[in-house]
Amino acid sequence: MKNCPVKDSDLKGYASDLEISALSISFPSPAGKVRAAKDVYLGLGRGEALCLAGESGCGKSVLSLAVARLLPESACVSGSVRVLGKDIFSLGKEELCRLRSRRISLIQEQPSMCLNPVMKIGSQVAEAARVSMDLSRRQAKSAALDLLARTGINDPVQRYRHYPHQLSGGMNQRVMIAMALASRPRLLIADEPTTALDPCIQIQLIELLQSVKRELEASLLLITHDLDVARELCSKIAIMYAGQIMECGDIDEVMSVPGHPYSQGMLNCFSTNIPKAIPGAAPPLSNIPTGCAFHPRCPRAVSVCRSNPPPWRNGHRCHL
């Protein structure tokens, strides 16, 4: 399946679940115009898993919010985002609501922040079930217990009555996944779902996400900076830097033979016993360098990199 950038006709029939074309997002801010995304093309077919990788502050989370149309009013958006064939920015309020509650699920970092701290977790899962499946209260409660059990929470009957602060981070993330499962979505968006958790818990959550994805035949858009987790879950990867996709393709190919200098730098950090960092720091999105955004940090930059934006070829965006 082709990823990006491609002509619209190439994508028809392939990227059935999510299709992003020429998407650019910017925000006004006191520091100047913030360009969170520029000319992004992405596509996901049924049952596929794509990882959007990059450093924090590169604009990946903004992209995930754009897919669910959760951007603030001040955002300037150009290009199109089609979820399940529908252009999300032209939907009416009711249709958008239906799409969000029944077709898309968002799982985020720090689940304890996303859950209501004064409501029992069981009630929150039951509420998600009731809204998406139109169940009665009693039916919703038994659906919630079933969902909690399926996501691997021990003793769901007792845990139903607990509050988020009584559960660990890993448990809270399972509750979020249970809520996402309640609506039986076609598109799962997971934004750093396993960050800051123990590796053991990470592995359990990865297993859970894989089984949920298989069961629902859903497609997964995973957003993370952790390439190891990406390798476990996804078959395709798109590497983002300063709001632009720098490289994308099959995950095994990209991770074994990265084409773009940024990907090479990231993947070679720990290749020897001496850690090698990419010099410098990612530019703030309000002040992106001209030409290729990566040129100040690139060990192989030449003069054309400073002046001209790089073309897309061979699966990555580079002059070389």
Place this chain on the structure above:
Amino acid sequence: MRLASGYRGILAGVALSSCIVLCGVFAPLIAPHDPTGQNLGERLSGPSREYPLGTDRLGRCLASRLIYGARPSIGIALGATCATVLIGFAVGLPAALFPRLDMLLMRLTDCFFSLPAMVLALVIISMTGPGPWGILLALSLPGWPKYARVVRGTSRSQLALPQVETVRCMGAGHWYVTRTCLLPWIWPQTATIATLGIGGKVAAIAGLGFLGLGVQPPTPEWGAIMVGGLPVLGMAPHISLFSGLAIAATVLGFTLLGEGLHKIINPFLSEVADEKLPGQR
């Protein structure tokens, strides 16, 4: 200036309250006549060129009395506010910094909270006798528990942050922690509450004056002037009217100031705390 509506409010508040404060400060220069000078031939006369706001029962210039009356009203209100804030900090900060003192100090605060303010004020005045110092005490003692609670609550949540542990690790003592980690977060809230409270204190002083427990004659004071105008309300309504307006204008001015301050300070605080893109951590 970011917020137009907050800006208008604070501008109006600053204008009004500073006018009144300046009146009190420069009273000898502004007042047209001696406030205690009687002119029995001109009793209860309405506003005229010589007496801009008319005269009272003893023929004293009302405008001069109101201008001089700003002094006790604002002076005692500001003094009482400073006293309550200082006592509140003196109780709230140690309660947050020293957990062993916390229990004792908070129970003390609860005791003062539970006493009804008006009753306490009257009891104090009955013990000290009417007069400015009595009123100052009567307004300060019921007022400080509120500040102690706010200071303690905010300090406790700030002290739980890793930044306090980090600077303690570097050898910072209690005073450094208070100065850099606590005060910047406490003073905006207390400043807002204090400014909003000044209006209430002015009204309370006028109320005590109305009851005859406030500043004693012949010192002019708005509450006392108002009560003096009541028996002659039919003939000379201007006395109670203008004194009432003075009280109302002061309360309004300080309330607007406090609310405008709140709007401007709190967005700054939340801007400092999380100026982020949506979705950014």
Place this chain on the structure above:
Amino acid sequence: MSHALLQAEDLKKNFRLGLWRRRTFDALRGVDFEIFPGKCLGVVGESGSGKTTLGRICIGAVFPTSGRVNLRGRDVRDLDRRRHLPRLTQMIFQDSNGCLNPMFKVRDLLLEPLRIQKQSINTQSALKWCLDQAMLNSELLDRRPHQLSGGQRQRVALARALALDPKILVADEPAASLDRSIQASLLSTLLKRKQETGMGILLISHDIRLVRLLADEIAVMYKGLFVEQGPAKLLLDQPLHPYTNKLFSAVPGERRAKYPDSLSGSPNQPEPGRGCPFRPYCSRALPQCTEAVPEMREADEGQRVRCHIP
């Protein structure tokens, strides 16, 4: 032995919980270790194993219920908390955002430790040194913490911790939730510092990859006890304890068809009051594992393990 920078002897710490303080929670149940100059001890384990409490005890923020910590031969409790202790030991935390005062600019944050210690400083040279250590650009000096990225904040926190030239640095999950390049730069700063100045490091982490690169000695912690301790190379090649085995194999990144048994799944039986704490999850448990907590015994070449299984 006597020139160890940090020596911990039989550290025990329990917390009293509940309204009437009747329940006790044992965070540490008897921990011994030493850190020598220029060496790094990596403490690995799951959340809740007591690693963070251990870190806090080593910097003197928390006092142990029993046992002692010696810094350069002197008990932590006897050291002047405001003058001597800060120069001996410093700590960096996982949450860099919460550690930096949001009202200060980066230049004030970098100079803060020196100002607290009332050291007379040449501001320009001190700032230059800090920026070099932190590998940051001078244009960031006038920003506030919320205007920096997570990686930049952690670098500022590290520069602050190193400013007082501590002999021991306690790093509590310094690179969790940071991306690879930042992890690499933090690690290389720590390595350089360790080699050049002989600073000792207590690295607390659940990321085996970091520990592999930085630690000279590794201690595996489980429910308040060290279950295995020894030179890093030996431990990584031949882990002896069943828990260590499971921990080292639970690393995301290698695609597997089936994962090993989960470590915190439901136990086979309720947790025993005495006996090895790992007994409920251990597939190779022997009868004596329920009887008593195993003692630490020497395996070969400096590796020590707390297990009944020979």
